Amino acid sequence: MKTQINLKEKNKSYTVYIDELDKITLKGSVAIVTNQTVGGLWLKEILGLLECDKLSIISIPDGEEYKNFETLNQILEQLFIAKLDRSSTLIALGGGVVSDITGFAASIYERGIKFINIPTTLLAQVDASVGGKTGINNKFGKNLVGAFYQPEAVYCQSKFLSTLPKREFSAGVAEAIKMAITFDKEFFNFFVQNDLKSSEEIAKVISKCVQIKADVVSKDEKERGIRAVLNYGHTFAHVIENETKYTKFLHGEAVAIGINMANHLALKLNLLSLDELNLIKQTLVKFSLPTHYKIKDCEHFYNAFFLDKKSEQSKIKFILPDGIGKFCVKDDVDKDIVMSVLEEFR
Amino acid sequence: MKTQINLKEKNKSYTVYIDELDKITLKGSVAIVTNQTVGGLWLKEILGLLECDKLSIISIPDGEEYKNFETLNQILEQLFIAKLDRSSTLIALGGGVVSDITGFAASIYERGIKFINIPTTLLAQVDASVGGKTGINNKFGKNLVGAFYQPEAVYCQSKFLSTLPKREFSAGVAEAIKMAITFDKEFFNFFVQNDLKSSEEIAKVISKCVQIKADVVSKDEKERGIRAVLNYGHTFAHVIENETKYTKFLHGEAVAIGINMANHLALKLNLLSLDELNLIKQTLVKFSLPTHYKIKDCEHFYNAFFLDKKSEQSKIKFILPDGIGKFCVKDDVDKDIVMSVLEEFR
Known part of the structure; x- marks a missing residue:
């Protein structure tokens, strides 16, 4: 199944693929942002499907409390160390925390590089997968700093939910x-x-859910x-x-x-x-x-x-x-x- | 004189006014970001031309070395304390450092609020006033983190240059x-x-310069x-x-x-x-x-x-x-x- 997300700016439109992930082929450097938990469970599977010129893996701590300026800065630093440039792609592999912060990092790294989202929780699949909302929390509240930034593609795999806590x-x-x-x-x-x-x-x-949200967005x-x-x-x-x-x-x-x-x-x-x-x-x-x-x-x-x-x-x-x-x-x-x-x- | 900056997305187009600043009338809360030097020289004049519901002044240190994550965070914190919301406007009054960091703050505060740019140096007027490039420096280089974010309007006043060091x-x-x-x-x-x-x-x-840059952008x-x-x-x-x-x-x-x-x-x-x-x-x-x-x-x-x-x-x-x-x-x-x-x- 797949659903096309049509936005007013045509070049921002993209597709959400549901249980349709065979291969991802990308040009240039790629960095995957994930957390320890999800990385341990599913990173190997993704790496088997990914073809790219150069790859970095960035692991961030697991938890909403780490969706902050500090983690964002750590991700950005690792991207600079890995010398990602404007032709590079950032992939989020994880739940809402990972996709929100990774999307935001992609939006501000060198004023914007490509972003692919692979949500691994049901919440992230039904909600964060469509809409382009990215961001971080701060002491004043949740998602108060961020950007509207659309991914190149979103891959929702129901099999990822088999390891999700009830x-x-x-x-x-x-x-x-x-x-x-x-x-x-x-x-x-x-x-x-x-x-x-x-x-x-x-x-x-x-x-x-993707259809409803796509329609609204x-x-x-x-x-x-x-x-x-x-x-x-x-x-x-x-x-x-x-x-x-x-x-x-x-x-x-x-x-x-x-x-x-x-x-x-x-x-x-x-x-x-x-x-x-x-x-x-x-x-x-x-x-x-x-x-x-x-x-x-x-x-x-x-x-x-x-x-x-x-x-x-x-x-x-x-x-x-x-x-x-x-x-x-x-x-x-x-x-x-x-x-x-x-x-x-x- | 004024020049219209036309962008592909029509709702992002805006006007650069050259020596045409009589009055700025804005709805909602407004925050002016400036530095000590420029604030001391020209803030009073701007305040005399500005009409809005609620106003905050944010002064940042003067100098390229302060165009960093820390200053950005300080600006954002002050915006949250002043309770700016999505209907608010951020005004940059200063040179390239002020306009770059203020535009970036406007782009990520609650995922984007309105931004008006009043550049006070010749460099900022001929260069940073058009193009929507915003951002900050980090230890890896200049302007490496930022966003493309268009202002609502830009006001270039040649009189501001009278106090500019040679x-x-x-x-x-x-x-x-x-x-x-x-x-x-x-x-x-x-x-x-x-x-x-x-x-x-x-x-x-x-x-x-505005015309040339507008054409390119x-x-x-x-x-x-x-x-x-x-x-x-x-x-x-x-x-x-x-x-x-x-x-x-x-x-x-x-x-x-x-x-x-x-x-x-x-x-x-x-x-x-x-x-x-x-x-x-x-x-x-x-x-x-x-x-x-x-x-x-x-x-x-x-x-x-x-x-x-x-x-x-x-x-x-x-x-x-x-x-x-x-x-x-x-x-x-x-x-x-x-x-x-x-x-x-x-």
Whole structure:
């Protein structure tokens, strides 16, 4: 399977290949950025498929806490030592941390070199594989420094998921369910009816998510409009992740909680029925995802929304389901209503 | 006077205004990045012309040695503290260091916010004002990390040059002469016949350079082809700057020497006559520019070419004049010939 990602600038368009990786042939120098864990599991397989003039391997520490300026600088230094030039290609082999930081490094190394993404987690395959968002975290928050930079190609292999810890697999399912709720009721029912144990089912989920995201991104590459819809659940999730310093929950787990919180707000605004809210919650739980987070200080939680980069000036933009399969954007929700939802999680 | 910079992506096109700055009205938060020196001289004037909702001033240390990761990080931190968001604008008020690092910060802050450039040196006005090159230096060389990022607008004020040290003014003239030699014989003669003492003459030089560069950049935004022509003199200059650790020569001064070195190579290849070489040299000298650099170790100097980011793989691409007013690109010059030119500067 493959999906073409069409962007307004034709020369930036590229293809996402799903379970279609036979050979990668590249001219010039290539550097593969991976981490110890993924490298140990899958690097050998990739090296067997790769043909290039000169190769370097860069291994970075495994974990969201290393997606920072320091690691970025280390990658860049190793690229300079390996004398990569403008005809070179950077390959990311790993989860979202590896692809985000590698894509960003590719975008600023000598003002931009080629970038190929091989995501090895379900989350990275369904989410980070399309959209061109690259970046790093800093003490002010997540992904606050980065670039929009499109890869040359993306290869999603469902077999890579066979070595993925169950918790991380579930975290990826959360992002997939997020897309289903906001865009496609039938796709949501797929999660209600299936348990994603077979590789065919998994490939179908990846493919469907890539198509949905491709469609959104084609319309809005730089996230000025409709692309913000992909942030459903994320406004809450980012605060949770910040409060727990990215240690307690995986990103997808925080998103699952954020989806449930957003749904409680949608219920209050009569956008979602209690039955729909419960069905979504049960489906998240079925895939071993958390739906609750104990808020210590609601006022503090509320104020933290404004640190989120997606909120402009003093308005919070909530992406909410409008029934299952459709979305709406609300930027005029009274603080009282939001606070009453937060109180439910106290 | 104003010149429209047309780029392939229409929404990236912008205007360079020369001596046409009455008022800047901006929505949302604005941060001005400047240095102590320029801030002391011209910030007050700019503040009088600026209308915006919220303003921060960020002052960075003055000097090429501060165009690095550390200063970039400091700028970004201050932007986060000032809570700039995606609707905000970053204004660079200063020379090339300020505009390069500020443009780069604008490109990666929350994956890109608006950028306005107010260059205050002749060099920055004739060169850095057009092209969208932003970036920082590191221990491997100059401008090795950065992005192509276009400003919303550029304002060149010739009055800002009244406080510019004479040496820096001359350095700017070097880049202007560089463009004249490669693109426009008549424009080169303007430097032979005039001394650039009047603001009309200066405005004419800025305008002509902006037009030439705009024309080149429109054809080749990402420097894959013809844009490399603007590197005439720079292949040599970068090595000189590296060897002298950016302390002995201003960039334009190194370019003046680089032009003369390139011309000696052009003479050897029968692309330039001795009379032409001498006329260019005299003109550079007339504007108080250096044309000589004592090379200690020619082999070392030669090898340093390959660290320059514009040379791909093991070919050095020399941009040479083809008479005065035209250029050619040579990537097959024998090492012996290059070495014999370097020997002349030993």
